[in-house]
Amino acid sequence: MNKKFFIRTYGCQMNVNDSELVSAILADSGFEKVENIEKADIVLFNSCTVRQHAEDRVIGRITQEGGRKDSDNLPVIGLLGCVAQRIGDKLLKNIDALDFAVGTDQYRKLPALIKEVLQKKKRATLVEQDNKEVYGDIKPLRRQGPNAFVTIMRGCNNFCTYCVVPYVRGRERSRELDKILEEIEIAGQNGFKDVTLLGQNVNSYHYKNQKFADLLNKAADIKTIKRLRFVTSHPKDLSCKVIDTMASKKKICKSIHLPLQSGSDKILDKMNRKYDFSHYRKLIRKLRSAMPQIAITTDVMVGFPGETESDFMYTQHALDSIRFDYSFTFKYSPRKGTKAANFKNQVEEDVRLQRLQKLIDLQNSITHEKYKEKIGDVATVYVEQVSKKDENELSGRTEDNKIAVFPGDKELIGSFVNIKITGATGWTLLGKKIA
Ligand code: SF4
Structure with a gap:
């Protein structure tokens, strides 16, 4: 009888798409996907490591699931993704219920590893990084629903000082353009009319002499889909050509997620974001002048080391003046191994919390006003x-x-x-x- 697997995903859309790739790899090897965790012989958690809270949550779930193991050690439990990449070895030593941990570049080896774990009752980690792996030939086993995620690139070269992604997902590499276009076309044929292109920094996509604007142009001409989106953009790399392409192609949705992170130039510099607020403002002007109806969302972080009250006021002013449709607001969470975790002047937790609440309140009132402006449209x-x-x-x-x-x-x-x-x-x- 085929062994059944269940996969639970935490974190960003990249993780959702990675789970779809893992599902395809396992299904191709004869494993059967189930939607009910209690029917699974193999339980997989694909988790995010960007914030400590996400790591703590998945560790809690593994321990809880371990309580269901029978005398044959079923279900076997595996951890995938960025957490496995970062601390898989350590977790395998410390959590008895965990049977294996597989990092972001080793998913092709999962079927063989799972068979070994099932037969020999062994425990293992596979976390070697492979800076060429893009899983370009694998057709994702998509979750239900009308939207499809298509990963166009993996990894990141930017090394923002607070971020673990370059360490756990490796260096930036782009998928073959034709393979991406083929995947979008097939997704559309299968009923996914709304496609989101994914990458840590989609604006730096390049394959041979093709850049992101070229990819967008060609993808927007695919007849089987009706809407095209992309995420995430980096303000240092968003080009006029991409903005013009967005404006000229009807299928490209007039919305963009453009992380600001801070309104203070001093903090942006310490974050290694490689732009200042004036550059960011210019981008917003260009976007709104090319597409007056565009919706703009952002990420903002408070309490980064060294953030003073006046730095925070610059961020408040940024939200107030730009009036984003929505801001994903976070308080800085130190991640071991990143530069910022060793910066001296860390901001007290209660100050971070107060600033976070102030930003949430400010953004909520802006969002509320912006949504009300839509009434009648x-x-x-x-x-x-x-x-x-x-x-x-x-x-x-x-x-x-x-x-x-x-x-x-x-x-x-x-x-x-x-x-x-x-x-x-x-x-x-x-x-x-x-x-
Ligand atoms: S651009 Fe910066 S924040 Fe985004 S994934 Fe890369 S290092 Fe992390």
Whole structure:
């Protein structure tokens, strides 16, 4: 009988897509994917290591799952992804329930490793880095839903001083352009009409002499899809050519996630972000001048080492003046092995928390105002699912990446529907279907 595996994913969209690649690799080797953890012989956790909280959470889940092991040691439990890459060896020594840990470049070896773990009851880690691996030939086994993620590059060369990604995902490398286009085309044929291109820094994509704008141009001409998005952009690499391509191609959604991190030039420099606030502001002006309707979201961090009250005020001013549609706000979390973890003047936890709360309050009020400004507009919604709160309502995403909810029949899932926006609550637009 085929052994069954279950995979739980934590963290970013890259992790979601990695889990789809792992699922494809295992399914190709005869393992069967199940959606119920209790039916699985193999339980995999694919987790993120960007913040300590994420690591703690997955360690808790492994320990909890270990309580279900039977006398045959089933289910066997494996840890994948950035946490496995960073501290897999250590966790294998310290957590009895964990059977193996496999880093981000070793997923092709998973089937053989799992067979060995099952037969010989051995425990192992595979965390060697391979700076050429892009899994370009693997067709992801996608999760259900109308949106597809397509990874265009892996790794990162930027070494922001607070970030572990370059250490756990290795150096930047891009996938073959034709393979990416083929994957998008197939995703569209399979019903995924909304495709998001993924990479830690998509703007530095390059394959031979093709850059990100070339990829966008070609991807936007693929007939099987209707919407194209991308994430994440780095302000130092976002070019005028990409902005012009976004503006000129109807299928490219008029929304962008552009992490600012701080409004203070001193802190941006200490973060090694390689741009200043004035450069960032210019990009925002260019984006809004090319696409007046564009939605802009960002990441902002508070409490980075050395952040004074006046540095923090620059960040508040940045949010106030730019008026992002939404900001993902974080408090700095020191990560072992990064430069910033050794910086002297670390900010006290209570100060970090206070600043975080102030930014959240500020952004919430801006987001609320921006959403209210949409009332009366017509928006096209790609319907994703029945609303979690009301079975007579549907939810989906607008072109500018906002969640919209409206009354409708579930047969509309997977289609594009025009709605008139009638209200806004928190981060959700409310609407009514129009002809
Ligand atoms: S650009 Fe900076 S924050 Fe983003 S993944 Fe690379 S090092 Fe980390």
